[in-house]
Amino acid sequence: MPDLERPLLFLLACSVLGACRREERRFSEPPSASRLHPDPAQSVRSDRDALVRYTKDAWAISEGQRLFSQMNCEGCHSHGGGGGMAPPLMDAKWLYGSTPSDIERTILAGTPRGMPSFKDQLSPQQVWQLVAFVRSLSGHAPSAAAPVRDDHMAVRPPPSRTKPEPPTQQVE
Amino acid sequence: MNPALESTIGNAPVTRSEPRRHSAVYDWLASTEHTAIGRRFIATALGFFVLGGILALIMRLQLARPLLHVVGPDRYNQIFTTHGSTMMFLFAVPVMQGLGLYFVPLMVGARNLAFPRLANFAFWIYLFGGIFLYIALLSNTGPDAGWFAYVPLSGPEHSPGKRVDVWAQLITFTELSALSVAVNLIVTTFKHKAPGMSLDRLPIFVWGSLVTSFMVLFAMPAVIIASTCLALDRLVGTHFFNPAEGGDPLLWQHMFWFFGHPEVYIIFLPGLGMVSEIVVSTSKRTLVGYVPVVLANVATAVLAFGLWVHHMFATGLPQLGASFFTGASILIAIPTGVQFFCWIATIWGSKPKIDAQFSFILAFFATFLIGGLTGVMLAAVPINIQVHDTFFVVAHLHYVLIGGAVFPLLGGLTHWFPKLTGRMLSERLGFLSSGFVFFGFNLAFFPQHLLGLRGMPRRIYTYLPETEWGFWNLISTIGAFLLALGVLIFLINAARSLHKGPAAPANPWGAESLEWAVSSPPPPSAERKILLVPSRYPLWFGQLGRVVGVARDEQLVTRVVDAEPDHVVKAPIPNLMPLVTALATACLIVACIFTPWGLPVGAVFVSAALFVWFWPTDREPALDTERRFRDESEPKRVAT
C-alpha cells in the first residue's frame, strides 16, 4: 500500500518525537546542574537547557503543582494562582518578568516586596518544576502537557485551556 | 459468469449488471467475506498475543530475583499496564470474535454475516486501536496506571501527560470493534440460519458466541461511559471522580467492574463453546445434556452482571451488601459445573482418541477447574481481603483466562486449522506445544498462589531478599519461558503447516457440524449452497438437503426460532467505505486526546463517511417475500 505508507510514517515520527519530550520523567538531574557545587560556565548553560525542557514536560509541571501546595506557595498566591497577599500568577501582568529564567530568579532570590528567597529551601530541579507550573497557570505551557484540574475544589478554569496572553510589565 | 442473474422461481425476475472489477489491493481492503475478516481478526489477535507475551517475559525477568534492574519502575508500570490491556482488549476478545466471525456463519449454514461491511469496519478500528497503543508504548506514552486504571491515580492530578488518555481511548477503539462484531453475530445467528437449523439445533459454539455477544452489548457501553467520564475529567476538567467537587473515586470502580466482570466471561464462554465442539467431535458421541448446557451458558451470562462488587471487597463496603455478592459469585460456579458434568458424561464410554487438539482440552479441564476453585475462594470476603491485590489473584486470573480461553483457543485452532487453511497441523508438534504450554503454565502460575498468601502484592517492580519470595519467583520465571516456548512451537507448527502441511479433506475429524460440510478452506460465500438442515448433528443424522431459489449474490433470511425461510437480501457490494470510516473514526478518537476540537471536526468527517457509506443505491431491492423456495432433495415438497 505505497500510497498510505509515507503519511503514516510521517505521523508516526511526529508522535514519537513529540511524545518523548512531554512524557519524560526526569527523576534526577545530573550533578553538574546542582547549585550546591556550582561549576559556573557549564552549569549555567545546562541549567538553561534543562529549564526550558521542564516547561514542556507534563510530569515536571505536575510535580510543580505538588510543590506549589507542599511548599505553601498557595499560602500567599492562593490555590490556582489567584493571588491574595501576593500577586496573582494566572494573569498577564508580570512584575519581575515572565520568562522561565525570570521566574526562576524570582523564586531563588525572592522579591523586594516581601516574597522570601527559596534558594535554601528548594533544589534546582524543584525550582524548575515550579517554574514550569507557574508558567502553566497563565496558559504558557503546551496544552498537551498542562494540567487540567487537580483533585481539589475547582477555583479556576483548567490551565490547559487558558489562553496565554502577551505578558505586560506591571509598573509599580 | 452469467452477466444477467435471474432467480429461478418467483414473481419478477431481477436483473442487474456485473460489478466492476477492482485491483487485488482494493479487494483485500474492501473484502466482505466473513472468512477473510475472521482470519484477519485471528491473525492480528495472535500477533498482539505475542507482543503481550513479550511484555510478560520482560516483567518476569525483572521479578525473577530480588532487586533486579532489568527495567526501572516507570517503565515497568507501563509494561504491566500494556500487557494487561493488550491481553484483555487486543487479544482475548478479538480472537474469540474472530473465530465467531469465521465459524458462526458456516455453522449455522449462512452464506455470510448479516452485516459484512460492518465486520470489515470492526477489523480496521480494532487494528488502528492496537497500533495506537503500541506507538504510544514505544514513545514513552504507554499507559501506566494498570489495566483498570483506578482513579484518582489515573486522574488528571496524579497521571500527568497523555498516558492514561491513550488507555481511555484504546477502550473506545476496541469497544466499537467488539460491539460491531457482537451485533453481526447476533443477527447472523438469529436471522441467517439455514432452513431447518432451528434454535434447538444450534451448535454449542454458536450458542456461546450468541450469549457472549449479548454480554458485549450490555457490558461494553458501561466501559465506554466510564472511560469517557475519565477522559472528560482528564481533558476537559469535569469532576466525575473528584471527591472535592462531589465526585467519587469509587464510582469509577463500580462502572469499570460492571463491565470488567462480564468481560472475563465474554472471554471464556466462547472457549467453553469450543470445548463442547471438540469433545463431541473427538468422542464421536452426541452431547449429553444439550439443553442444560445451553441454559448454563445463558445463566452464566446473566449472572455475570451481578458479581462486579467482588472486585471491591477491600474498599470498606457494608457487610450485608458484600455477602450478597459473595453468594452470587459462588452461585455462578454452578452453571459451569453443569457444563463440566455434561462433558464428562459425553466422554464417558467413548474412549476418545487423545490427539493434539484433545490434549489442549484436557489441559483446559485441569487448569480451568483450579481457576474456578480459587475463584470460589476469592468470592469469600474474609479470604478475599487477605489475598486481594496479591499474586494469588494474578494466579487465579491466569488460571481462568489461560485455562478457560487460551487452552480451548489452541485446541480450537488445532481442530479448525484444516478448515481455516486447507492443511493439517503436525500432530507431533501439536503434542510438543501442548506439553510445554501446560507444564510451563503451571510452573509459572501455581507458585504465585503461594506468593500471594505469603504477602507479595501485585504490580510491584521489585521486592527485598528478606521476603524470601525470590525462589518461587525464579521458578515462575522459568515456567513463563517454557510457556512461551510452547506458544512458539505452536506458531511454528502453524507456519510450517501453512506451506508444507498435508492437504486437508472437508471433514478430517468426522465431525458433525455444518462447517465440515464445505470444502477446506470454504468456498467464497457466493458459491456456497443453501442447505436444508435435518437435525442437531447434520453430518451424522439425517440427509442434508439443498435449497434452490436464492441467487448467487443473495442471502436467505429465515425466522428466528424455527428457521423457516422468510425472505432474501442482497449481499452488499464490497467498497472502501468501512476502511475510510474507520480511518476517520480513528482520527477523531486520537485528535480528541489533544484538543476538544477533535470531537466536532472529527464528527463532521465521520458523518460524511457514514453518509457516503449508507447512501442508498439502486442495488437495494424491495423486500421480496413472495419468493418461493424449493427443496431440491425432495422435488415434490415445496418449502414456504
Added chain:
Amino acid sequence: MAPYAAHSALEPAGNQASQILRLFYGYFDVSALVFTLVIAALGIALGRKSDPKTEKKEPSRAQARSKHRAITWATIATVATLIALLVASVATGHTIALLPAQSPVRIQVIAHKWWWEFRYPVSGPATQFRTAYELHIPVGRPIELELVASDVIHSFWVPSLSGKRDAIPMKHNVLVLEADRAGVYEGQCAEFCGTEHAQMRFLVLAEEAKQFEAWKDAELQSPPPPADPLRQRGLQVFMDSRCENCHSISGTDAFGTVGPDLTHVASRKRLAMGTLENDPAHLTRWINDPQAEKPGVPMPGTPLPAEDQRALVAYLGGLQ
C-alpha cells in the same frame, strides 16, 4: 542485617488472620477434594471401554437417563457444597466483624505517596504525635485504625494480623485488628499507587502493654540538644540544607509535614519505608541521592561535602 518480620497470611499472629486462615484451609480442603473427584471422573471417563456401535448415534433412552441422573446428582452435590462454603464465609465474616472493640486503641493511619504516617492521639499538653513507618501497638487489645489517604487510593495490609482495607481519598475507612502475641509484622501497600508502590512498606510492632506505654512516652519526648560538636554541626547542616522544609524533628525548628517525622528516626528498623537498612552508610547514600534507591520519590538529592555528610548522619543517628 535486621531480622525480618513475619509477613504471611499463612503465619497468623492475630485473631482476624487466624479466622481467615482457618476458613481458607476449609476452602482449600474442599477444593482439593472437588479437584480430585472431577479429575478422577474425567480419567475414568477417558479410560472406559467404548462400544463402537454407539458411535455417531443418539444414545439409548436408558443410557441417556442414567447419565442425566448422574449429572443431576453431581449438580445437587455441587449446590450443597457451595451453599456450605457460602455459609462458612458469611459466618467467618460475621465473627471477624464482631471482634470486641471495647476500649480500642485508636490510631490514625495516613497514606501518602509512598510512605505511611501514623498519628497517635494522646492526652496532656500535646494532642497527638506523628511517626512514620513503624506502627507500635499493644498486644491483646483491639486497635482501631482510621485509614486516611492524602492523594490516591492506597491499601493497608498486614497479612499476619488481618485482611486489608483501602485508604480512599475523602473517605474514612476503619480497620480493627488485634495482635495475639508480641512480634514484628511487616505490612505493605496493596493498591497500586504509582511509581514506587513497590517500596511502600511499614512495620507493625506488637508489644506488651508496659513496653507500649514506655514507647509512647519516649515518642512524646523531644530528643536532647546534641552535646558533641559533630552532632551540633549535623543539626546545623540539617537546618541549612532545606531538610526542615519537609521533615520535622521535635525540639528543633524543623516543622515540615511533607515528609516523614524524623524525631526518632534512629530507632527505626529500616529507612525509606523498608527500602534500605538503617545504618550510616545507607543513610548517607539516601541523603545524597534518594532517586538512585527509590526513583520517583519526592525527596530531592542533597549532595554535601564529606564532612557535612558525616555530621548530618551522626546527628540523625543519635535520634533514638
